Amino acid sequence: MTQPTAALIIIGNEVLSGRTQDANLKFLATRLGELGIPLREVRVIPDVPETIIGTVNEIRVRFTYVFTTGGIGPTHDDITSECVARAFGVPWEVHEPSRAIMEADYARRSPPVTMNPARLRMATLPRGATPILCAETSAPGFAIGNVHVMAGVPRIMRSMFEVVAPTLQGGTPVKSRAVHAHGLLEGTIAEALTAVQNRFPQLDIGSYPYYREGGNGVALVAKGTDEAALEAAAAEIAALIRADGKEPVPGEPAAA
């Protein structure tokens, strides 16, 4: 079976300027991995229409699923939705059920909030899009084709993703086994580790040095869908750590 794949487009000048630390990539990477839909590429792009349209159209033909975060609020710099409509070549028009849901939500607030033209933009979707309505806000994200357009605010993005998740066709979940060793130097075990990687071509074996107050070391991580191979590779990795006189510890190193 071919594994499905995913790409993420993070839209926002605030990430590119360094104002905002993105918090969505790690969450989506982890959740998509659990669903067996490995994240294969991420782009961070500015609030520029031609860039958004071009990137969406380039990426959506290359991956099973595309996710975007950011740019679906009410202000002038929120242009994701209309750009996705242009990418798909469809009109961008008020989605009546979404407008009604937002208006009812606004009327219930104290004090009530007015549905003005800026807020109405949040109920304006590409024709044919399916709204993504989550518990955190009455303003929807949406899916069109294989593209899922979500908010940039992490709390709302996560809620929207969990609405989307059951609609995705997942693959075999990617599992991992980690072994770490304090005091280990990457360069010492690199050649032996290459041999392990070569014996388990179906796995991705990564080597990640860490620098902690409690001492430096290396985390060695095997990833893949074949659990027996993961167990066998982890055992070989533990053996090569012992051969260097260090103690292999299952799992990632604890935070300092």
Next chain:
Amino acid sequence: MTQPTAALIIIGNEVLSGRTQDANLKFLATRLGELGIPLREVRVIPDVPETIIGTVNEIRVRFTYVFTTGGIGPTHDDITSECVARAFGVPWEVHEPSRAIMEADYARRSPPVTMNPARLRMATLPRGATPILCAETSAPGFAIGNVHVMAGVPRIMRSMFEVVAPTLQGGTPVKSRAVHAHGLLEGTIAEALTAVQNRFPQLDIGSYPYYREGGNGVALVAKGTDEAALEAAAAEIAALIRADGKEPVPGEPAAA
């Protein structure tokens, strides 16, 4: 004067799998902005040779400067350096001065570290590259053409970047003015904010809602190189916040 531009390529399965939270984007975005070299695009890509080669060649012709992070260690998954050599169509060969520096560093350690084939890969550079030697490690990054190849470990990356920074031709630094207001709703001031953006087309005005324990609100941020325009726009933004009965507070909201 045309502003120089920058792009960042983050290379590493560990970021795409969610194992590692990238900490380099925000640092580089901030520092490049200070130098007047706005970061315009970021790609996160896996440790796949064809992807690295293709991305480097696609990106390096579109931006003044390209930076890469990750994949220059001694293990089998560290393939950035040889891929950049292939992208530039030059041999990948031992850089003798870098080898000597590393060997001298290894000999001084207690216990001494051996220069084995895996470690020698870190002294192997594309022909014609200029090493980036920083205070944190004797293993170099390097620059070739407009591409700057740096380590993924944040402490080392930052040190390498500060070695590179004086060699970059900066532009006019991008400045910002932020005003925030507790209790403000984006949708209420969105139309007035659009008018401010339209009066200051030379600025980028962004609206960023925040959700804090001490209360929600919005941060409004104007960015650009024209200081007089920034002052004038910030004053107009403060006025529109007051018109909604809220208190404009200069600067970003304090962390919760």
